[in-house]
Amino acid sequence: MTKLQSHGREPFETVDRAPEAQAEGFATVRQAHESEMAEDYVELIAELIETRGEARPVEIAERLGVKPPTVTKNISRLKAAGLVRREPYRAIFLTDSGQELAEACRQRHRIVVAFLCSLGIDEETAERDAEGIEHHVSKTTLEAFGQALKQSWRHE
Amino acid sequence: MTKLQSHGREPFETVDRAPEAQAEGFATVRQAHESEMAEDYVELIAELIETRGEARPVEIAERLGVKPPTVTKNISRLKAAGLVRREPYRAIFLTDSGQELAEACRQRHRIVVAFLCSLGIDEETAERDAEGIEHHVSKTTLEAFGQALKQSWRHE
DNA sequence: TAGATAAGTTAGCCATGTCTAACTTTTGTC
DNA sequence: GACAAAAGTTAGACATGGCTAACTTATCTA
Numbered sequence: 001m002t003k004l005q006s007h008g009r010e011p012f013e014t015v016d017r018a019p020e021a022q023a024e025g026f027a028t029v030r031q032a033h034e035s036e037m038a039e040d041y042v043e044l045i046a047e048l049i050e051t052r053g054e055a056r057p058v059e060i061a062e063r064l065g066v067k068p069p070t071v072t073k074n075i076s077r078l079k080a081a082g083l084v085r086r087e088p089y090r091a092i093f094l095t096d097s098g099q100e101l102a103e104a105c106r107q108r109h110r111i112v113v114a115f116l117c118s119l120g121i122d123e124e125t126a127e128r129d130a131e132g133i134e135h136h137v138s139k140t141t142l143e144a145f146g147q148a149l150k151q152s153w154r155h156e
Numbered sequence: 157m158t159k160l161q162s163h164g165r166e167p168f169e170t171v172d173r174a175p176e177a178q179a180e181g182f183a184t185v186r187q188a189h190e191s192e193m194a195e196d197y198v199e200l201i202a203e204l205i206e207t208r209g210e211a212r213p214v215e216i217a218e219r220l221g222v223k224p225p226t227v228t229k230n231i232s233r234l235k236a237a238g239l240v241r242r243e244p245y246r247a248i249f250l251t252d253s254g255q256e257l258a259e260a261c262r263q264r265h266r267i268v269v270a271f272l273c274s275l276g277i278d279e280e281t282a283e284r285d286a287e288g289i290e291h292h293v294s295k296t297t298l299e300a301f302g303q304a305l306k307q308s309w310r311h312e
Numbered sequence: 313t314a315g316a317t318a319a320g321t322t323a324g325c326c327a328t329g330t331c332t333a334a335c336t337t338t339t340g341t342c
Numbered sequence: 343g344a345c346a347a348a349a350g351t352t353a354g355a356c357a358t359g360g361c362t363a364a365c366t367t368a369t370c371t372a
Contacts, residue, residue, distance in 0.1 A: 014203070017283060019218050019219050021280065021283075022221075023220060024284075025284040025287045026220050026287060028284055028288070029287050032288055037359075056319080057320060057321095058318085058319060063179060063182075065178075065182050066359085068319075068320065069320085069322080069360090070359070072320065072322085073322095073358095073360090074359075088367085089320060089321080089367055089368065116300070119300040119304055124177065127173060127178075128184055128294065129293060131181045131185050132184070132292025135288070136288025137285060138281055138284065141282075144277050145275070148275055190327095214349060222330070222331090223330080223331065224349075225331075226330055226331075229329080229352095230328095230329075233328090244337085244350075245336090245351080
């Protein structure tokens with residue numbers, strides 16, 4: 001049995017959740033952290049291929065704000081995970097499943113950014129916050145963002 | 157010079173950001189990750205003290221969904237960081253700065269949850285997503301959430 | 313085409329946050 | 343008060359994702 005929904009009413013009460021539910025929530029967050037690296041990389045790789053024609057470690061390192069060896073190591077993990085295809089010293093390509101993941105991430109990213117902007121948040125902040133937020137947005141919440149976005153178009 | 161704001165218009169364009177800005181964004185996310193543990197713990201400790209009278213490792217472990225040794229290790233890190241006060245085998249207390257951090261986190265948490273609920277998201281999902289999202293919400297965005305929340309009260 | 317420069321890799325280090333197994337301390341009960 | 347059960351700690355392992363230093367490969371250019 002689920003709790004009654006308050007939906008906007010008395011919004012600052014502290015909800016007393018069942019310990020297991022809370023634990024599951026934290027587990028979800030930890031899982032999200034594990035996929036963040038992969039998501040950020042494939043998203044960025046797709047972006048680079050589109051705008052630059054190819055994805056190079058040096059560029060990835062610059063955009064991510066990490067050093068080249070970090071990129072090398074992580075790319076080889078992505079390769080092991082079947083998300084990228086590549087030979088040493090060459091540019092990086094996405095496999096089909098990498099492509100798919102990238103597409104989903106970019107879509108989600110765009111929705112989150114657009115949603116934040118629709119609240120009046122400046123684009124730079126929206127982009128920065130989205131980078132962190134997007135990995136923790138469930139399907140349900142993403143849909144709610146999409147809905148709210150539609151509403152905001154209607155009202156403008 | 158900052159970009160023109162679109163504020164709801166053409167919300168699905170992919171913004172081409174300066175590499176340094178993008179890198180700074182990712183750095184911010186990495187920093188947020190480093191404070192997440194501390195924030196989750198002090199938030200939970202404050203909650204337990206309030207609802208249970210004291211915060212015990214076994215309870216923290218259960219709520220966080222981790223094993224007791226993990227709690228012991230992390231609590232000692234928090235102690236080193238000056239956020240908690242405690243002797244071995246005893247309950248855990250917050251220092252003044254721990255208290256302060258906990259208060260800020262709980263406030264932020266409540267706002268995020270309330271905001272998500274105001275979009276029509278069910279409470280369980282709101283709680284789960286908030287757990288991950290809250291650590292990546294900037295002051296600007298938190299204020300925007302607060303504003304939107306006020307709006308939603310007016311319209312109900 | 314040779315040599316310099318840029319790009320990429322390898323090796324090895326570190327901190328974080330998780331775990332299990334084994335041990336110690338505290339608590340509760342007969 | 344003794345002893346069993348529960349709570350907490352310690353030791354040691356592991357994966358992740360950063361880093362620097364040193365090396366290799368590719369690219370550019372004189």
